[in-house]
Amino acid sequence: MFKSFLTIIQHEIRVTMRQAFSWITPLLFFVIVVSLFPLAIGPDETLLRKIAPGIIWVAALLAILISIGNLFRTDAEEGYLDLLLLSPHSLTLLVCSKIFSYWFTHCLPLILVSPLLGLLLNLTSHEELTLIITLLLGTPVLCLLGAVGAGLVVGIRGHGLLLPVLIMPLYVPILIFGTGAMMAASLHQPLNGYFAIMGAFLLVSLAFAPLLTGVALRIGVNQ
Amino acid sequence: MNKLIIQDVSFERNNQLLFSGINCSLQSGELLQIIGTNGSGKSTLLRILAGYLEPLSGIISWQDESIFAQDEYQQQLHYLGHQNGIKPYLTVAENCHLYCALTRHNIEIDFALKKMGLSSIKHQQALRLSAGQLRRLALARLLIKSAHLWILDEPTTALDLEGQHLFAELLQQHLKQGGLAILSSHQDLHLPFTQQLRLGRQHV
Amino acid sequence: MFHWIQKRFLAPKAFYRSSGYFLPWISLLFILCFSYGLISGLFIAPADYQQGDGFRIMYVHVPSAFTSMAIYLVMASCAVVTLVWRVKIAAICMSCSAPIGAWFTFLALITGSIWGKPMWGTWWIWDARLTSVLILLFLYLGFIALQSVMADQQTRDRTGAVIAIVGVINLPIIHYSVIWWNTLHQGPSISQFAKPAIATPMLNPLLAMIAAFILFYVVILFLRVRNQILLRKML
Secondary structure (H helix, E strand, C coil), rough: CCHHHHHHHHHHHHHHHCHHHHHHHHHHHHHHHHHHHHHHHHHCCHHHHHHHHHHHHHHHHHHHHHHHCCHHHHHHHCHHHHHHHHHHCCCHHHHHHHHHHHHHHHHHHHHHHHHHHHHHHCCHHHHHHHHHHHHHHHHHHHHHHHHHHHHHHHCCCCCCHHHHHHHHHHHHHHHHHHHHHHHHHHCCCCHHHHHHHHHHHHHHHHHHHHHHHHHHHHHHHHC | EEEEEEEEEEEEECEEEEEEEEEEEEEEECCEEEECCCCCCHHHHHHHHHHCCCCCEEEEECCCCEECCCCCCCEEEEEEECCCCCCCCHHHHHHHHHHHHCCCCCCCCHHHHHHHCCCHCCCCCCHHHHHHHHHHHHHHHHHHHCCCCCEEECCCCCHHHHHHHHHHHHHHHHHHCCEEEEEEEECCCCCCCCEEEEEHHHHH | CCHHHHHHHHHHHHHHHHHHEEEEHHHHHHHHHHHHHHHHHHHHHEEEECEEEEHHHHHHHHHHHHHHHHHHHHHHHHHHHHHHHCCHHHHHHHHHHHHHHHHHHHHHHHHHHHHHHHHCCCCCCHHHHHHHHHHHHHHHHHHHHHHHHCCCHHHHHHHHHHHHHHHHHHHHHHHHHHHHHHHHCCCCCCCCCCCCCCCCCHHHHHHHHHHHHHHHHHHHHHHHHHHHHHCCCCC
């Protein structure tokens, strides 16, 4: 059974890779948004370093929000979602594999590029490392919660900005702790507490989000 | 002996009754054809029978147990809707492998592809195929996984004459092996149906 | 008890009849509580030691905030009932409660802002409570937006139920995260949203106002649900 999921994930990633546009655009969006802030605020190094955590986190959040709405839309249009619902595999696990493929193709590039953006905003290496860890812990939560939204809007044509509006309030806790960790890093305070809480968010999201996404998909598939 | 019993099923959409009083029973080796004009609710009825939607009233039982009470009902059927369920950016072979992984059937897909006449385009991306070829690929799934019940919504759309013969052959084979099948069409398909169900003004 | 509720409120016809019976009484009770709360809160209760007469807006602000949270909990409970037991009335109650809750939340923000001006000199402050209430407003608006996009009634009810449940699970997490965030960023100047120490002559009008707001919600909810029952031709 594990082999089936590996195959499914492999094929999902293959589909995304063959449409390079779909994962490169959010990455470019991320980079551009981060670059806009120095242009808007001025090149004051201390100021940029101070607000860098917020900028990078919000940019990553937005990059995910604009692309995750379509997580299940193409599947629904192709009739592939119908097949998923008939599968002997549990829908929760299938949703998990879908979210993992999404995270792998959309968020991992963000995480890999973020240190470079940190350089643009004058982060120290300790802060850079914290940035990578907080994004590693935080982006899966963003993807999991976003997937619930994607499941809810799967039947709606042209949902546009509905998904960001729906999901953004739910992003507030992880945003607070992600940026909080980075601010603590800049003050050389201990970070274990932050990572523990973010890990807890991750586990709780893993427990609830795929299940609720499955429920939403079963409701929305008949549009 | 597999049995599907449909009792007094009705469905409404946006507070309007789509159809009601649908009664039918189907056994192994039987074919049910659902006929109706566009908008008469054929696709909706098929989706209800496939367990995607719950009816407003009525009972649908498979092996004397309601289909909504069983977890494995949906795993024992094939559903083919208007869309093909094919990922355009994967090749024909990759689509089949994905389907095998999805249904936990690890078989040699070559036989199915050969039967449907798709062997020559095995490594072509699905977005390059014609509508008829895509429909054949969707029908190839019927050969990859064996299922007791086939629920097919206008399966022969876009198929050429040869494709239609192929499909008729597949269907005969399935029925002979004790399978059940439910088809919908807006025209008479000249298939050996056991029963017909007409949706439309009479049933509202 | 449950059977009593079930018989009188679960079927649309029964709900229509029962709500029609109870509505005048609940309205009367609301008027009594509201008058008592308003008059004794605005005129009779003694002025606060620190804040003077300005604190009186608490009699509108605190009940609004409380009611907005209570309504969300009611919505979430209706959502669970909709998803698990497929009760249509629960779905209608949930959909009708959302705009009421949104308005109460907005009222809480406005009154909080008005309270803040004489207290800290600014119209807005990012303290824990106001920020939580702001996010609650976004949750309400998101729910309303989602419901407005869908055409099919049944899908609308059920997806709304899912987002309401997701929201309610997150609500305590968001609330405590915001409190934590606020303590983290607390500047040296005191900007805590100081609630005056509540003495009994101040407390009773407050409780009366809270009760009045809840009753008001029930009245408006009943009226809206009755409208929906008529609109959907469920009578």
